[in-house]
Amino acid sequence: MAVVPKxxxxxxxxxTLREQTDAQHRMRQADIAAWLEKDYGLKVTRKSIxxxxxxxxxxxxxxxxxxxxxxxxxFSEAELNLLTDSLMYNPSIPYAxxxxxxxxVRVLGGKxxxxxxxxxxxxxxNPQFMYSLDVLHEAIAAxxxxxxxxxxxxxxxxxxxxxxxxGEPKTYEVNPYRIVISNGRHYLIGNVHRYDNAAxxxxxxxxxxxxxxxxxxxxxxxxxLEDGLSVSEYMTGHAHMFSGSVIRAKVRIKKTIINETLxxxxxxxEFAHETEDTVEATVRxxxxxxxxxxxxxxxxAERV
Numbered sequence: 001m002a003v004v005p006k007x008x009x010x011x012x013x014x015x016t017l018r019e020q021t022d023a024q025h026r027m028r029q030a031d032i033a034a035w036l037e038k039d040y041g042l043k044v045t046r047k048s049i050x051x052x053x054x055x056x057x058x059x060x061x062x063x064x065x066x067x068x069x070x071x072x073x074x075f076s077e078a079e080l081n082l083l084t085d086s087l088m089y090n091p092s093i094p095y096a097x098x099x100x101x102x103x104x105v106r107v108l109g110g111k112x113x114x115x116x117x118x119x120x121x122x123x124x125x126n127p128q129f130m131y132s133l134d135v136l137h138e139a140i141a142a143x144x145x146x147x148x149x150x151x152x153x154x155x156x157x158x159x160x161x162x163x164x165x166x167g168e169p170k171t172y173e174v175n176p177y178r179i180v181i182s183n184g185r186h187y188l189i190g191n192v193h194r195y196d197n198a199a200x201x202x203x204x205x206x207x208x209x210x211x212x213x214x215x216x217x218x219x220x221x222x223x224x225l226e227d228g229l230s231v232s233e234y235m236t237g238h239a240h241m242f243s244g245s246v247i248r249a250k251v252r253i254k255k256t257i258i259n260e261t262l263x264x265x266x267x268x269x270e271f272a273h274e275t276e277d278t279v280e281a282t283v284r285x286x287x288x289x290x291x292x293x294x295x296x297x298x299x300x301a302e303r304v
Contacts, residue, residue, distance in 0.1 A: 010052045012040045014061060017071040022112050026068025029053075073109055080109045091184055092204040094125040125204070126151075126159055129186075132206045133179070136188055139211040140176050145193060147173050148209035150201060161207055172201075175216040177225075179203065191222045197245075198224040249290055252280050253301040261301075264293055280304065 036042040062072040149161035161169035173193040186203040219225040270282040
């Protein structure tokens with residue numbers, strides 16, 4: 001019998017349990033020994049396996065024993081399904097990339113985790129999306145400005161950069177503060193450096209982004225963020241991610257859409273003057289988002 005290096009054996013046992021077991025599929029020491037010989041060409045005694053299992057458990061690895069050893073995976077199947085579905089049905093990520101990332105997530109569930117695969121969304125997808133997201137996160141962490149072009153789709157279904165007065169692709173110099181998700185889309189909350197107000201950009205329409213060496217403006221220097229950057233307040237104030245100043249507005253709604261009102265405007269909505277069927281709601285919103293919301297619920301809500 002060949003002498004097996006201790007570190008190699010320990011890792012081989014851990015990897016075998018991680019890949020081949022879960023709470024419903026366990027291995028006894030004899031099963032582990034057979035698998036090590038089959039998969040790694042290692043011939044080991046049960047005593048060696050027992051010692052290594054004890055050391056791995058004592059070191060904090062998620063190994064459990066109940067009529068056999070198994071690896072307690074970090075994510076439950078429900079959590080893995082949520083992550084996989086979020087990737088496969090994310091409208092911003094190109095399908096090939098979402099499929100590859102979902103495959104990496106599936107590995108975390110081991111051999112026995114077999115989710116139903118999602119299908120491609122027939123939506124526009126910017127191939128620079130993942131790169132842009134990475135650069136923006138780095139710039140936010142480093143508190144530095146970014147420069148990029150911003151695109152719109154044309155009838156050819158391709159993303160084209162917006163142009164400046166001279167007809168050249170327009171460059172935006174932006175102080176980046178947060179990445180948020182609204183209505184399934186990733187947005188950058190920031191400030192165009194030459195102005196003093198807050199702004200946001202769809203990350204999937206950002207092109208050719210670069211981090212600069214220039215420090216970002218502090219959020220409290222930006223109109224709308226003077227009291228500190230509250231992502232929750234910004235997003236509820238821009239429910240549909242339109243631009244514009246946030247106002248307080250009163251709307252009278254039928255009580256049948258209280259759920260939808262709180263979904264869009266958050267838990268800071270103030271209710272007053274309740275009747276049997278209606279209630280007055282005070283919401284924070286930009287004018288465009290409020291107009292759009294009222295159009296959606298015109299049979300149930302009106303401005304007062």
